[in-house]
Amino acid sequence: MTALSAFFQYPFLARAMVVGILVSLCAALLGVSLVLKRYSMIGDGLSHVGFGALAFALATGWAPMAVAIPVVIIAAFLLLRLSESGKIRGDAAIGLISSSALAGGVIIISLDSGMNADVNGYLFGSILAMSNSDVILSVLLSIIVLTLFLLFYRQLFAITFDEAFARATGIQAEAFHMLIALLTALTIVIGMRVMGAMLISSLVIFPPLTAMRVCRSFKGVVVVSAVVSVVCLIGGLIASFSFDTPAGASVVLVNLAVFLLFAFAGRWLSPNME
Numbered sequence: 001m002t003a004l005s006a007f008f009q010y011p012f013l014a015r016a017m018v019v020g021i022l023v024s025l026c027a028a029l030l031g032v033s034l035v036l037k038r039y040s041m042i043g044d045g046l047s048h049v050g051f052g053a054l055a056f057a058l059a060t061g062w063a064p065m066a067v068a069i070p071v072v073i074i075a076a077f078l079l080l081r082l083s084e085s086g087k088i089r090g091d092a093a094i095g096l097i098s099s100s101a102l103a104g105g106v107i108i109i110s111l112d113s114g115m116n117a118d119v120n121g122y123l124f125g126s127i128l129a130m131s132n133s134d135v136i137l138s139v140l141l142s143i144i145v146l147t148l149f150l151l152f153y154r155q156l157f158a159i160t161f162d163e164a165f166a167r168a169t170g171i172q173a174e175a176f177h178m179l180i181a182l183l184t185a186l187t188i189v190i191g192m193r194v195m196g197a198m199l200i201s202s203l204v205i206f207p208p209l210t211a212m213r214v215c216r217s218f219k220g221v222v223v224v225s226a227v228v229s230v231v232c233l234i235g236g237l238i239a240s241f242s243f244d245t246p247a248g249a250s251v252v253l254v255n256l257a258v259f260l261l262f263a264f265a266g267r268w269l270s271p272n273m274e
Helices: 002-007 011-036 042-060 064-085 090-112 117-124 132-151 153-161 163-168 173-195 201-212 218-243 247-269
Strands: none
Touching: 011 042, 011 132, 011 153, 011 173, 011 201, 011 218, 042 064, 042 090, 042 117, 042 173, 042 201, 064 090, 064 173, 132 153, 132 173, 153 163, 153 173, 153 218, 163 173, 173 201, 173 247, 201 218, 201 247, 218 247
């Protein structure tokens, strides 16, 4: 509690906490559908695309977020189309686009001025780099993501578990696939400041997998995933502040520790649970 109270004495840390909590909520909620549909690595792919877009923006002097948001959204739609076409498997499409975008970003950086603080901040996360405009934009986008998820919860649940049945009942599955892609893209971009391009996908993967160790229902997984994500985010940021470690890496390690704890608890509660 002492560390938490000290944390909020610094405005930049309080901003990071607010944005981090909202981003972790968005990532955890979307992550449940992505993990169950075996699209969990789309977060990793889109973060690499985001890094390439940010590198281009920093090299040209444009606003990083203004460039990254539309580029990552387009990449998300493209990944979805490639996966649905059947010509390229989903994981192969992610690898193709993400590696190309990451390579492009590295080339742009090398031709410009080499690695700098801004690039490192986007690559590995930097709570110190968040300006007031970053916070305002991130909060607005997070609210939009959370609102749309709650509004279309039933449809997202339907296409996650039984897409054929959902189509039969009149649900436009393609439209909601596009919605998931859009929301994931926005979440990845707004989370890169806190977690970094290399680690933001952990917020999509860890909480749902952790919740699945002890929960069987979709609703239970969603609720527990959201709670775990927020708790791990807060714990990771406090650990980062207390021990002077990178924020993104600290959050990931806290998520790993909680996942192992839940995995042990799940096996103890039900030996047949996997």
